[in-house]
Amino acid sequence: GYLPQTSAEASFAIQLGDNLSPSYGPLLIRTTMPDFSRLAEATVSTLEMFEWNKVTLIYEDMEFSNAIIPYLTDALVNKDIQLSHKIAIPTFPEDFQILEKLEVLMSSQSEVFVVHMSSNLASRLFVAANKEGMMGKGFAWLVTDGLSNFVDTMDPIAIGSMKGVIGLRPYIPKTTALKNFRTRYKRISSMKQNKAATKLNLLGLWLYDIVWGFGMTVERIGNANSGFLKEMNGRTWLIGILNPSFRGISGILDLVNRQFQPSVFEIFNITGKRNRVIGHWTNGQGISKNNNSTSRNTPRILQAEEPTRAKWTIGVPSKKGFTEFVNIQSGNKSNDDELPGFSIEVFRKVWDLALPSTTSYEFVNIDGTYDDLCCRVKYQEIHAAVGDISIVASRTNCVDFTLPYLETGVAMLIKVRHNGPKDMWIFLKPLSWDLWLVIIAICIFIGIVVRVLERRENTEFNGSARKQLSTILMFPCQSVAIPQ
Incomplete structure (x- = not known):
């Protein structure tokens, strides 16, 4: 679970690789988490607690960071949580590269981010995200132990940019022995004027406990066997420190198959100077409340506050x-x-x-x-x-469409009348009164013209005025009915 914080550490760790596995060294004890399975389960349980069903993973583009992806993917699938995007950031990026990644996240309208990277890179990421307005309402951030273990030693500017971030790291009980040890260590460090070592992180506490455990093993076996110094070998030391599990200043050290297996993770909220613990995840039990316990070393779940979502x-x-x-x-x-x-x-x-x-x-x-x-x-x-x-x-x-739920097409609507006329005179329906008047006027005009032209040769136009008027009116009709 430990991420290299510098390029020198990364190069050294890559060269060692799986050679640090206990299967390669019968006397080797591994004090860091051998895999990310428990970390992934704790991370997904935290997401489930806040009812976040769609997340984006931001990780450092290096071998140690890539190792969490298969574990996290499987854990998300089991909890029906969607991994919408995976964003890889180089170990030593330029500022514009970080901004480009943040722009991709904003354009994808992502709201919940899981960050798994070293503290050096994470400091730059959160400072840039704060400037881009991505650390306020409507966004939620969760960081894994690769960063959470070093929160107490990070730059104040970076810590100020991380207010509201949810952290996840192995749980260390707040005991009197731990408090006294920190006080002694800080006093000794100040006497040596070594400002870089004034604060201890989780890995330092684990290392101290392992060394202290070896010392206790030597003392215990030596008191039981007067010939201890002559007969003592590496295997005897290994058996002595593995059986039984012992309590150090960081809690009970449970070495399973010569590998350190933290069973409890602390869920906390970064608020500035002091971090507020909001819950604990226990292997096999998940996240649960323990309101009846009075022991100061027993994890107790407080009601977590969900970040406000943007409308x-x-x-x-x-x-x-x-x-x-x-x-x-x-x-x-x-x-x-x-x-x-x-x-x-x-x-x-x-x-x-x-x-x-x-x-x-x-x-x-x-x-x-x-x-x-x-x-x-x-x-x-x-x-x-x-x-x-x-x-x-x-x-x-411009956009991504959903599946169509209606077919696209063009149709013409015509109003239907069912009560129209159905008799034989329906052909007269288009003839309006204006049209009838025009027809009558034309007939009279034609009759007058014919009478003027044919009155000397046609005897039908002779006689009284009444007879001539009737001939003028009837002539157009006769011409249509009886053509000549």
């Missing part, structure tokens, strides 16, 4: 006329219960199934075209868009 802004297109998909007034905001529409109903069901109840959202009306609505999502003006938005090639450059 999602959901864009809804402004529509007139057909409002069955969405129906929102221009320029208004609406909550989940007030906005009707088929698309909104589908969105509500998916939201309730995919996201926890603590995540909230609001609908915002967006005036403009559907292309403008999609572009607002791309430029992070809104988090998502809901409505009858057609899936076209140009819009896929």
Whole structure:
């Protein structure tokens, strides 16, 4: 579980590799965690406690950091927690490289981050994240023991940027022996004017306990055997320190198969000068409360406070006329219960199934075209868009569409009248009164013209005025009925 903090440490550790495994050295005792299985289980249990079902892993791009990925992935799958992104950061990145990684995280709209890296790199990461506004409300950070073990010795500027971060590290009981040891160590360090050694981390306490355990083993076996110094060998020392487990200043050292196996992890909240313990994870039991215990060494779970989540802004297109998909007034905001529409109903069901109840959202009306609505999502003006938005090639450059729930198409609606006239005179329906008057006027005009042209040759136009008027009126009709 220990991450190298410098390049020299990393190079040395890589050269040793698996040669430090007890299987290669029969007299070797490994005081760091042999694998990340328990750390991964404790990390995922913490995520489950806060009801975070979607996380992003940020890790240092080196062999020791990569080792946690398979363990963490399996643990997340078992708890049905989604690992949305994995971001690897080089061990010695430039400032712009860290900013590029943070921009990727912001564009992905990630909210919960698990950080597994050395304290040197993590200090730069959190300072940059604080400047980018990613350490406030709406974001949650959880750091593993690779960083948590060194929180007490980190730079004050970095600690100030990490307020609100959740940490996870092996649990050390707060005993009188530990307090007295820290006091003595600090006094001796100040006398030697060694400022770099004024604070002890967890690994230093483990190393002290192992050396102290060897000393106690020599004393115990030596008192029981007068010929101890002559007959003592490495295997005798090993048996003596492994049986039984002993208590040091860091707690009970349980060496399983000559490997240190911490069974309890401390979950704490970084608040500045003092870290607030909010819970403990125990192997085989998970995270549990122990309110009835009065022992100062027994872990006790306090009610954890969940970071405030940012409210999602959901864009809804402004529509007139057909409002069955969405129906929102221009320029208004609406909550989940007030906005009707088929698309909104589908969105509500998916939201309730995919996201926890603590995540909230609001609908915002967006005036403009559907292309403008999609572009607002791309430029992070809104988090998502809901409505009858057609899936076209140009819009896929801006947003990712869900699976379609309706087919795209064009239809024409025609009003049907079932009670229209059905008699033989229906052909006269298009003839309006204006049209009838025009027809009558034309007939009279034609009759007058014919009478003027043919009155000398046609005897039908002779006679009294009454007869001539009737001929003028009847002539157009006769011409149509009896053509000549």
